[in-house]
Amino acid sequence: MNDIKVLIIEDEPLIAEDIAACLRRCDYRVTGIVYSAEDALPELARNPPDIAMIDINLNGGQEGISIANAINERFYIPFVYLTSYSDRKTLELAKHTGPSGYIVKPFTEAGLCATLEVALHNFTQKNKHQFPDLVLHKINQLLPSPLSMREFDVIQLIYEGFSNHQIAEKLFVSTNTVKVHIKNAYLKLDAISRATVIVRLRELMLK
Amino acid sequence: MNDIKVLIIEDEPLIAEDIAACLRRCDYRVTGIVYSAEDALPELARNPPDIAMIDINLNGGQEGISIANAINERFYIPFVYLTSYSDRKTLELAKHTGPSGYIVKPFTEAGLCATLEVALHNFTQKNKHQFPDLVLHKINQLLPSPLSMREFDVIQLIYEGFSNHQIAEKLFVSTNTVKVHIKNAYLKLDAISRATVIVRLRELMLK
DNA sequence: GAGGCCGTTACCCCTTGGGGTGATTTTAAA
DNA sequence: TTTAAAATCACCCCAAGGGGTAACGGCCTC
Numbered sequence: 001m002n003d004i005k006v007l008i009i010e011d012e013p014l015i016a017e018d019i020a021a022c023l024r025r026c027d028y029r030v031t032g033i034v035y036s037a038e039d040a041l042p043e044l045a046r047n048p049p050d051i052a053m054i055d056i057n058l059n060g061g062q063e064g065i066s067i068a069n070a071i072n073e074r075f076y077i078p079f080v081y082l083t084s085y086s087d088r089k090t091l092e093l094a095k096h097t098g099p100s101g102y103i104v105k106p107f108t109e110a111g112l113c114a115t116l117e118v119a120l121h122n123f124t125q126k127n128k129h130q131f132p133d134l135v136l137h138k139i140n141q142l143l144p145s146p147l148s149m150r151e152f153d154v155i156q157l158i159y160e161g162f163s164n165h166q167i168a169e170k171l172f173v174s175t176n177t178v179k180v181h182i183k184n185a186y187l188k189l190d191a192i193s194r195a196t197v198i199v200r201l202r203e204l205m206l207k
Numbered sequence: 208m209n210d211i212k213v214l215i216i217e218d219e220p221l222i223a224e225d226i227a228a229c230l231r232r233c234d235y236r237v238t239g240i241v242y243s244a245e246d247a248l249p250e251l252a253r254n255p256p257d258i259a260m261i262d263i264n265l266n267g268g269q270e271g272i273s274i275a276n277a278i279n280e281r282f283y284i285p286f287v288y289l290t291s292y293s294d295r296k297t298l299e300l301a302k303h304t305g306p307s308g309y310i311v312k313p314f315t316e317a318g319l320c321a322t323l324e325v326a327l328h329n330f331t332q333k334n335k336h337q338f339p340d341l342v343l344h345k346i347n348q349l350l351p352s353p354l355s356m357r358e359f360d361v362i363q364l365i366y367e368g369f370s371n372h373q374i375a376e377k378l379f380v381s382t383n384t385v386k387v388h389i390k391n392a393y394l395k396l397d398a399i400s401r402a403t404v405i406v407r408l409r410e411l412m413l414k
Numbered sequence: 415g416a417g418g419c420c421g422t423t424a425c426c427c428c429t430t431g432g433g434g435t436g437a438t439t440t441t442a443a444a
Numbered sequence: 445t446t447t448a449a450a451a452t453c454a455c456c457c458c459a460a461g462g463g464g465t466a467a468c469g470g471c472c473t474c
Contacts, residue, residue: 164431356420
């Protein structure tokens with residue numbers, strides 16, 4: 001079992017069950033099926049899934065779009081639309097919510113699962129790029145001479161824009177110590193200033 | 208006409224024509240149809256499309272995957288897979304090439320176009336985030352007091368890690384001038400050092 | 415033509431940061 | 445146990461950068 005939690009938001013119970021069955025056969029775990037926008041938000045909060053499948057045209061309106069907006073604002077998960085028709089105007093609205101996929105009914109099991117798979121993969125990849133959390137491991141394997149633990153602590157704070165004095169306070173050491181670590185890190189990172197450190201780290205984290 | 212250029216890479220002429228017809232009806236411009244990986248690369252170079260549709264299983268192999276890898280290395284465009292079957296192993300390989308979509312045959316016209324639409328939209332959005340080409344317009348509408356043209360030039364170079372002297376040379380002005388621009392930009396950006404400028408810009412570009 | 419904004423430059427001050435040398439202690443490995 | 449690397453801190457030096465003030469020409473707008 002993948003143990004990937006999926007929430008289905010679909011107002012037609014038969015179709016919802018059909019989707020759920022497909023997903024289960026593809027080793028996904030369907031943690032909920034809700035039939036309206038009002039039910040969706042509490043469910044997202046109570047039992048947050050890894051990905052959501054959203055029907056755009058819920059109960060005659062386009063509540064799916066507002067659910068997507070809510071997800072973008074409050075929950076940090078990917079979602080794919082699964083809808084029965086797609087006029088240009090709806091599609092235009094929908095794509096601006098940044099869905100990770102858009103499936104038009106009738107769907108196939110293979111198409112459904114492949115789209116979900118790609119969506120999840122791209123979403124996690126995207127995170128790595130957008131918020132390059134500095135990972136010592138990754139940086140070091142790209143450097144000729146690896147950074148020590150403490151040097152990493154220091155350059156991490158430089159990356160966040162702190163001064164030597166601030167860094168010293170945060171790490172409970174003297175500013176002299178901070179300066180030594182920075183100097184050594186400069187050598188290893190081939191940098192000559194705080195700004196170039198940040199630039200180098202940006203490059204390294206984007207592989 | 209959207210004037211969005213699409214390249215179709217598909218070894219079965221009938222299916223390729225079917226796809227092309229769908230795309231044309233959706234106002235896309237099909238700028239090429241190629242039947243193999245060898246033909247694809249020159250075509251991508253000669254007549255670069257905005258997006259590519261790739262069949263994974265070209266000529267009995269999985270040449271589609273290598274085309275995708277080539278695109279990721281040499282061309283900076285999105286692509287979607289359009290394939291007839293999808294076993295787990297192929298899908299696993301395929302998703303690691305970071306496709307913007309994955310369509311399983313048989314496809315519908317609406318599904319095809321919606322996937323392309325979403326793929327293109329997400330790709331351009333992604334660029335804005337991944338390479339925060341500092342866009343004056345976007346930054347300014349988030350600032351209480353807008354940056355002037357010249358101030359923007361300067362902070363852009365700070366973002367790239369250059370020193371005052373280097374910036375002065377690049378812009379053909381005195382370092383004094385650079386310093387004044389930086390000082391004014393600091394006020395508007397609420398920054399106190401080059402490093403904090405970079406951090407602030409990171410924040411602003413991620414909305 | 416007067417007032418503003420922008421870009422340009424100069425000169426001053428002085429804090430911060432980058433660079434060098436050296437020394438001690440802790441920690442880990444050999 | 446010896447050796448090495450990492451971490452800690454203290455000096456010193458000085459250039460680069462941040463902060464203030466002032467001035468001048470160009471351009472646009474009223």
